[in-house]
Amino acid sequence: GxxxxxxxxxxxxxxxxxxxxxxxxxxxxxxxxxxxxxxxxxxxxxxxxxxxxxxxxxxxxxxxxxxxxxxxxxxELTGKLSRCEGADGKSAWKNAVGKGKDTMGDLPRDPAQVIDQLSRTMQTLKDRLESLEHQLRANVSYAALPSDLREMLQRRLGDLERQLLSKVAELEDEKSLLHNETSAHRQKTETALNALLERVSELEKGNSAFKAPDEFKVSLPLRTNYLYGKIKKTLPELYAFTVCLWLRSSASPGIGTPFSYAVPGQANEIVLIEWGNNPIELLINDKVAQLPLFISDGKWHHICITWTTRDGMWEAFQDGEKLGTGENLAPWHPIKPGGVLILGQEQ
Known part of the structure; x- marks a missing residue:
């Protein structure tokens, strides 16, 4: 309807x-x-x-x-078990446990404490069942507990035992994994600390003043266009670099070209040069910056030059002291890879 x-x-x-x-x-x-x-x-x-x-x-x-x-x-099964246990108030396990209920409660956070608490709970359940069976045999009232209920209790306790053992195994695995990760992290940290300690010890033992090398690697006794040293390895693409070297020269005027790096299409990708009465110059992509360095006194000098493509910032150090800094030297220009590095000559 x-x-x-x-x-x-x-x-x-x-x-x-x-x-x-x-x-x-x-x-x-x-x-x-x-x-x-x-x-x-x-x-x-x-x-x-x-x-x-x-x-x-x-x-x-x-x-x-x-x-x-x-x-x-x-x-229902839990209630029956509690009633069976409450039949005799003088049970040994009750005197040991006390008045509180034998429940697990919240598990602690520590895996070792969890394993211990689960083991104690499993052992307590076993003791409860054994005590109950012993009571029934002693009072000749074993028939009061049906066989199917007793088997059900045993099966339930067996299932609980297997679950506890499985949980214990999982916690053991987690504990072992955590121990391995902690050991690896500790070993890595100790290695880094040892390296730092060794470096600090070297610096503490050494003299703060720069020491000249015992012997030089490349000697250019004459001003020629054919005496030079060639580095076998090339450079990758660079966005910043630091060049440090020992130099000794009494040439006048100018020390010439300590090193040069050329790439296809640009002979002056990186050049350190001093000609005539001009100051030492650093060339990046054929752009020039004058460095406040003086090394033509016939003594060994340790010089370092840093450069970064960000705003073309550069710094110049001589014998551990920063003598100059500047910017806008070939800014945002990356040093091209695959070039040729020469000691003692331009390219």
Missing amino acids: RGSPAAEQESPPGSRFVCTSLPLDAAGAGCPLPPVPMQGGALPPEEELKATVLQLRETVLQQKETIGSQREAIR
Whole structure:
């Protein structure tokens, strides 16, 4: 028959409800519901989805009922065990445990404490069952406890023991993994600290003043265009660099070119040069910066030059003292790779 106007307004247009009768045992766990027939052939996709959703809801409800019944059985079994234990107030384990309930409570955070507490709980459960069986035998009332209940208790205790052992094994694995990670981190830290200590010891033992090398590696006795040293290895692409070297020269005027780095298309990619009466110059991509260095006194000098592509910043050091700094020397220009590095000559 027709519904009330309010019902017609609440029902969405085109909605449809299909009902089918089922036997009581037809929708058991894991038993799919039969497809719902409909006049006019196959169901539309929307109806098939609705039927599937209904079937899934039925399955979920049945599983919830099963879980609820299992929980009731567990509570009933726990109550029976408590009643059996409460039959004799003079049990040895009760005198040992005290008045409080023997529950695990919250597990501690420390894995070692968790393992110890789980072991103690498992041992306590074993002692409770053994004490209960001993009481029943001593009072000649063993028949009062049904055999099926006793077997159920033993099975439940066995399951609990297996769960505890599995949890203990997992905690042992986690503890071992944590120990390995901690050991590796400690070893890495100790290695870094040892390296720093060795470096500090070297600096403390050494003299703060710079020492000249015992012997030089490259000697250029004459000002020529054919005496030079060539570095076999090339350079990668660089965005910053620091060059340090020992120099001794009494040439006048100028010391010439201590080193030069050339790449295809640019002979002056990196050059350190002094010609005539001009100061020492650093060239980057053929851009020039004058350095406040003086080394033409026939003595050994240790010089260091730093440069970065960021704003073209540079610094110049001589014998451990910073003598100059500047910027805008080939800013944002990366040093190109694959070039040739020469000692003692331009390119």
